[in-house]
Amino acid sequence: MHAEPVYNGSPYPPPAPPAPTSVPAGAAQPHMVGQAAVPQVRIDYRAAQEIKRIVLEQLLKEKKNNPSLTGEAEEQRGRALINEQVAIWSDATGRGGAYSPVEEGELAGLVFDMCFRAGRLQRYLDDDLVEDIWIEGPHRVFLKYSDDAEPVQVGPVADSEEELEELVRDLIRASGQSGRTFSTFSPEVELRLKDGSRVQALGPQVTGEFTHVTIRRHRIQHADLATMVRLGALDEQMADFLRACVRARRNIMFAGEQSSGKTSLLRATLREIPASERFGTLETTFELWAHKNGYHQHVVPMEARASNGERVDGRAAGEITLLDLMKSAKRMSLTRVVVGEVRGPEITAMMQAMTSDRPGNMCTIHASEPEAIFDRIAELYLLAQSNFTPDLAYRQIANGLHFVVFLSVDDSGPVKRRFVSHIWEIKSVGPDGRPTYNEIYRPASEWDQRAVPYAQLSQRNLQKLERAGLRTDFLAQPGAWTHEVHA
Known part of the structure; x- marks a missing residue:
């Protein structure tokens, strides 16, 4: 508790203060x-x-x-x-x-x-154990702690709806992102606080009565793969595998449902890119922090920008999308492109980078289960442009994507668990027109979803990973989950 x-x-x-000797009747305990x-x-x-x-x-x-x-x-x-x-x-x-x-x-x-700073919210942002903050109107505030499965209700952070809306505007001002607004005419805002927390606010014009605010904390901002092993997100064998994938310049997609640890694992994997290598990060809101991790020397960070609410020639004025940034990245002499999360038309540019540019690119994507990933990519292709087809998406997946790392969440116990449950090697398009894959790692059992070795790599990828330092017999060894899963 x-x-x-x-x-x-x-x-x-x-x-x-002097140590209290007693608590008067009726006083706060x-x-x-x-x-x-x-x-x-x-x-x-x-x-x-x-x-x-x-x-x-x-x-x-x-x-x-x-x-x-x-x-x-x-x-x-x-x-x-x-x-x-x-x-x-x-x-x-x-x-x-x-x-x-x-x-x-x-x-x-x-x-x-x-x-x-963040007003009455700051006390919770200063608590390293707080993982999520849910504000459901001025009088309902819940904290999601990293070591608890159930949220905890706490006191209000505002005394009225008007004060709560003012708090959102205070957060915008404190974040330094003055181009963003929160008002009757702009009742939705996404922003990043200075500590890296991600804020999503919806006004009563959207929710019907009260402002709702979700703050997602990033407690693991500067972890490497060794740290993720200690936290139980993967085992040493898989960490060695990801290290070799980065050195061998394989294209990797990290997938999973919301809050499954995709960004944390991608952030840790980036530490395997050589410190002197010049690469770019493209994000809706900065969460990878490769340009501030004290290790990489030539990162080009790019952050999308929301519109100011006006439209000029049918386009939102002032808006810079991830697709815009993907086009800019091609002119920046980058050895790799890393997208924090693909969730819209930028998927087409991401897959084009994987098929036509130098390999070694990485990204994350939301998917409820591994089998949904290919259709999720195809769905985003259709949203990007009406004349795109699932067949085009499937061909680009097979031609450009080398590995999918899927993270799962187990919240059935008192502590939420996040861990790698699948690693797929993407192969060619199959007879049904969909990509085929090798299930390199799969869940150990129905009751233990943590990934263990299952199938051998193709000769093409195996040779590349061996040249990058991976042991030839690595998949012949059993999985070695030596740490409790609590990342």
Whole structure:
């Protein structure tokens, strides 16, 4: 069980409070951290909203006279203004001196987060165990922890629908993606927070009553394949196989249902690309972070951009799609192209890159089960252009794609499990016009879906992988899942 965390986002280090000897009747009960009780601190959220308004108005005035007041300088000035306004508020309430430094520090910390970070959400974003945040209107907030199968309901992050919509706009401002809007005329927004979290918000114009917000955390941002083995997403043998695939420049597609760990495994596999190699990442929202992993030296990161809501000549003004980025990538002298997720017309450019450009490209795709992958690609082909056919998609799969790595999710127990369940080697088009494949790895059994070796590679791919350092007899060895599956 997870208790709702005490708010601890203050940018000012308050003095340590004395340890409480008792809890008065009717007071909030303390949370337990280890063996020590941490007292709850009540916060006046209406006061926080008013102080936020005053501080932002003052900052706006000062920035007009001093355009260089940005970044850290703006935050430092904001801290000073917040301190000042909290002191004024404390005196004005008629309880001057009655608020403790801890209470004033907590209020100041909340206002700082409302001005520069994620407001009342920040406490949950600071918790490394929180995996997903679901906001279903102002009064229903749920946390999905990495070590719990069931979501936990916590206190509200807004007191009204209007305040919740303002929180979404605060998230846009704090993310630095000022070109995105959230309003009656633009009731849907997707954005990336500075910590890498992915936000999807839908306004009441879409949902019917309240704003809904989903925040997907990326807890495993800089993992390599060894880390993924320790987390139980795959075993050492499969990690060696993926390393050889990257070195041998094989085209790989990572597939699976939502939240199955596709992006995490792709992100880890990218660490096998040589540090000096120049490659590009194309994403709707940055999640791979190859350009910030401290390892690769020549990554060209490309992020799609949403429209500003207007249309010019039938096209959404300001929009940059993944398909646009795929065309740009061809002019960037890249050795590989990596697409965070193909989910639209860009599938055609991705498959063309796999068939006509230098191999070694990678991407992820949503699919409910391995057998649905080929039809999922064909479906995206049909959506891309009306004169495209499934036969064209099937031929390009067979000609360009070398391996499919499928990840599965098991949430039947108390802890959600994510792991590789299948690895397919793609072969030629079969008599029925669909691609054929070798099932290199398949689930161990009906009860254990973790992948184990099953069939030999084709001679063509085996020779390439052996030259890349893979042991000739690697598939003759049994699978070796030595870690509990909890990635």
